[in-house]
Amino acid sequence: MHDPQVDQNGYDQLRSWLSQRCGITYPDHKKELLRQRLMRVVRSFDCGDLNRLAVDVIRSERHEVQLAVMHAASTNHTFFFREREVLDNFTNMILPDLQHREEIRIWSAAASTGDEAYTIGILIAETLGQGALAKTRILGTDISAPVVDRAEMGVYAKRQFDQTPPDILARYFTPMGIEQFQVKPEIRATCTFRRMNLKATPYPFKNPFQVVFCRNILYYFDRADQVATLNAVYEVTEPGGWLVTSVTEPIRDLGSKWKQVEPGIYRREG
Numbered sequence: 644m645h646d647p648q649v650d651q652n653g654y655d656q657l658r659s660w661l662s663q664r665c666g667i668t669y670p671d672h673k674k675e676l677l678r679q680r681l682m683r684v685v686r687s688f689d690c691g692d693l694n695r696l697a698v699d700v701i702r703s704e705r706h707e708v709q710l711a712v713m714h715a716a717s718t719n720h721t722f723f724f725r726e727r728e729v730l731d732n733f734t735n736m737i738l739p740d741l742q743h744r745e746e747i748r749i750w751s752a753a754a755s756t757g758d759e760a761y762t763i764g765i766l767i768a769e770t771l772g773q774g775a776l777a778k779t780r781i782l783g784t785d786i787s788a789p790v791v792d793r794a795e796m797g798v799y800a801k802r803q804f805d806q807t808p809p810d811i812l813a814r815y816f817t818p819m820g821i822e823q824f825q826v827k828p829e830i831r832a833t834c835t836f837r838r839m840n841l842k843a844t845p846y847p848f849k850n851p852f853q854v855v856f857c858r859n860i861l862y863y864f865d866r867a868d869q870v871a872t873l874n875a876v877y878e879v880t881e882p883g884g885w886l887v888t889s890v891t892e893p894i895r896d897l898g899s900k901w902k903q904v905e906p907g908i909y910r911r912e913g
């Protein structure tokens with residue numbers, strides 16, 4: 644039997660570690676969700692209870708357990724061609740600005756399983772052509788190691804394509820296995836995936852990006868981390884460069900230097 648008080652202590656410690664280390668916050672009404680997610684890690688490492696898990700993560704700093712907790716606590720839900728309205732603005736307003744560049748550099752921060760990064764590659768191929776695709780570098784990063792591995796594999800179940808036009812699915816994916824599809828090599832070649840914590844600022848990039856996608860991640864951060872992330876992204880975006888968020892994300896009220904152009908589209912001053 645678990646002592647509920649011990650579990651509560653472990654829960655509280657893990658919750659604040661997730662907030663401080665990863666910027667992932669869980670409000671009180673989501674307590675049961677986080678508890679269930681953490682208990683999955685308890686079971687897979689056979690560490691008994693949440694208090695013991697907290698010791699492994701915080702005091703013993705067991706890296707593989709820390710990674711498992713980060714992965715369990717993060718919501719990885721994503722899919723191809725998410726939020727068409729924002730993608731249309733990216734295609735119509737931003738891509739024309741990039742087509743004559745020697746190199747096109749785009750970052751999908753919080754990329755999850757890579758659906759967003761590959762969607763960007765497909766939009767570039769469709770809008771600017773194969774020549775532009777060949778000079779495009781898309782970096783996808785995420786805090787969770789398993790999703791980064793899956794992004795690299797580039798194999799997806801059919802449900803990830805509910806919002807994908809059928810002709811795009813046919814052109815850029817190879818059917819494989821049971822209702823699975825692999826991204827074609829020319830799109831995969833433009834995308835690289837790495838594990839990275841957005842809370843670890845400043846970001847370690849030598850060359851600035853022209854566009855950064857930072858979608859459906861800021862919700863999970865508290866206000867201070869939202870501001871810090873937006874400012875750090877600003878620093879690695881070239882002057883006149885762009886930030887793409889979800890239309891529902893609360894950027895305007897955060898007092899960052901980004902200037903809104905359209906819902907979900909922001910620009911750094913030139």
Ligand SMILES: C[S@@+](CC[C@H](N)C(=O)[O-])C[C@H]1O[C@@H](n2cnc3c(N)ncnc32)[C@H](O)[C@@H]1O
Nearest residue numbers: 665717719721753755785786787840841858859
């Ligand atoms: C809901 S997904 C968003 C995926 C994609 N951007 C989209 O809009 O469909 C959020 C991702 O953020 C990642 N994440 C959470 N905290 C993070 C952090 N501190 N640094 C980097 N990635 C983080 C999660 O692992 C998850 O894969």
